[in-house]
Structure formats: C-alpha cells, structure tokens
Amino acid sequence: MTVRLLYFASFREHAGRSEEARSLPDGATVSDLWRILGAEVPHFAAFGVVPPAAVNLEYAPPDRALREGDEVTFLPPVAGG
Amino acid sequence: MHLTREPIDLAALLERARPSDGGVCLFVGVVRDHNEGRATRAIEYEAYGPMAEAEIERLLESLAGRWPEVWIEIRHRVGRLDIGEPSVAILATSPHRAEAFAACREAIDRLKTTVPIWKKEFYADGTSDWVDPTRRR
Numbered sequence: 001m002t003v004r005l006l007y008f009a010s011f012r013e014h015a016g017r018s019e020e021a022r023s024l025p026d027g028a029t030v031s032d033l034w035r036i037l038g039a040e041v042p043h044f045a046a047f048g049v050v051p052p053a054a055v056n057l058e059y060a061p062p063d064r065a066l067r068e069g070d071e072v073t074f075l076p077p078v079a080g081g
Numbered sequence: 082m083h084l085t086r087e088p089i090d091l092a093a094l095l096e097r098a099r100p101s102d103g104g105v106c107l108f109v110g111v112v113r114d115h116n117e118g119r120a121t122r123a124i125e126y127e128a129y130g131p132m133a134e135a136e137i138e139r140l141l142e143s144l145a146g147r148w149p150e151v152w153i154e155i156r157h158r159v160g161r162l163d164i165g166e167p168s169v170a171i172l173a174t175s176p177h178r179a180e181a182f183a184a185c186r187e188a189i190d191r192l193k194t195t196v197p198i199w200k201k202e203f204y205a206d207g208t209s210d211w212v213d214p215t216r217r218r
Binding site for chain 2: 006008009010054057058059073075076077078079080081
C-alpha cells in the first residue's frame with residue numbers, strides 16, 4: 001500500500017522534505033512507519049518515543065493500522081498560542 | 082476558517098458578541114521580545130492547516146458541550162510575526178462573566194496542547210529554533 005506522508009516544522013527540516021508518497025507492507029501500523037523513518041533520519045531515531053501521529057486529520061494511536069491512501073503525519077511537540 | 086495569514090481583527094471579533102451576552106472575555110496572545118532568557122525578534126508560525134482547523138472545530142464542539150451558553154471564536158495567525166503582534170485571539174461571550182472566563186481559559190489551554198501549530202523563534206543573535214514546550218532548557 002501507499003500512504004501520503006507529511007512533515008512539519010522541526011520534523012520537516014530534519015527530514016529535508018515536506019511530503020512524499022511512501023510504500024509500506026500491508027498491515028503496517030503508525031509505529032511501524034516511525035521505525036522505518038528512524039532508519040533514514042537520525043533525529044527520528046533519537047526522538048525516543050513514537051511522537052503523536054495523525055491519520056486523515058485526526059490523532060491516531062501508535063498501533064493504528066494504516067490503509068491505502070491514508071494521509072499520515074508525525075507531529076513534533078505542538079506550540080501554538 | 083480559524084487560521085489566518087492576515088492580522089487578527091480584534092474589533093471585528095468583539096462585534097461577535099450577542100445582545101444576550103453580558104460578559105465578553107477576549108484573550109489575546111502576542112509575540113513577546115524574550116523567551117527563556119533569550120531576546121527574540123520574531124516568530125514564524127507554521128500549521129498543519131486542515132488538521133488544525135479540524136482540531137479547533139473539535140475543541141469548539143467540546144467547549145459548547147460543557148458551556149452551552151457561551152459563544153466562542155478562535156483565531157490563530159500563521160506566518161512570520163513581529164514583536165507585539167497578536168498571534169492568537171479567543172473570544173468567549175456569555176450572559177454572565179464566570180462562564181466566559183472559564184471557557185476562554187480552557188480554550189487557550191487546550192489549543193496549546195492539541196492543535197498542530199508550531200513556532201520558530203528568531204533570536205537577537207541571529208539564530209533560530211523551534212519551540213518545544215515539552216523540553217525545559
């Protein structure tokens with residue numbers, strides 16, 4: 001399956017991109033995806049925990065199974081206001 | 082739309098109060114000239130726009146459930162802001178002030194922890210960094 005992956009703020013700068021189409025094994029979860037990205041981006045591997053994630057504009061838990069066409073984003077610590 | 086690239090019009094926001102409202106509470110967050118001991122010159126706000134809009138909608142629904150008599154409006158800037166510019170405004174208007182104060186405070190507190198908005202501070206010494214409220218420097 002392929003998901004659309006978006007990056008924002010510090011994660012965007014560390015990844016060096018703002019979005020991509022990403023192929024994943026069927027059944028991959030949010031935390032699986034974070035682990036895959038951690039192998040490519042040292043900052044992600046060093047982050048320690050799986051950061052809050054959003055799937056299709058809503059917060060999603062790490063064990064959420066991803067589906068074809070999902071829009072997935074890992075959220076660096078938010079700081080609005 | 083709750084996010085805006087244009088300056089927040091506070092006067093227009095105040096006009097959203099209804100004739101039945103006796104208490105109008107307006108919280109305005111502005112860009113200050115320092116943070117954690119460092120002099121700042123500007124802040125760049127970045128948002129995951131569609132999700133931020135959806136999260137603010139969910140926040141408004143939750144607040145309406147808790148304070149049905151309070152009308153709440155939320156505006157948040159994105160883009161680069163100078164010192165003194167309003168970055169966020171929350172209007173809570175109610176027949177009585179207690180509910181307006183309570184709902185306004187809850188709105189800004191929850192906005193800061195749930196809405197996907199980030200800020201990069203630009204310091205007087207020419208450096209910059211993303212603000213991480215979970216990290217105490």
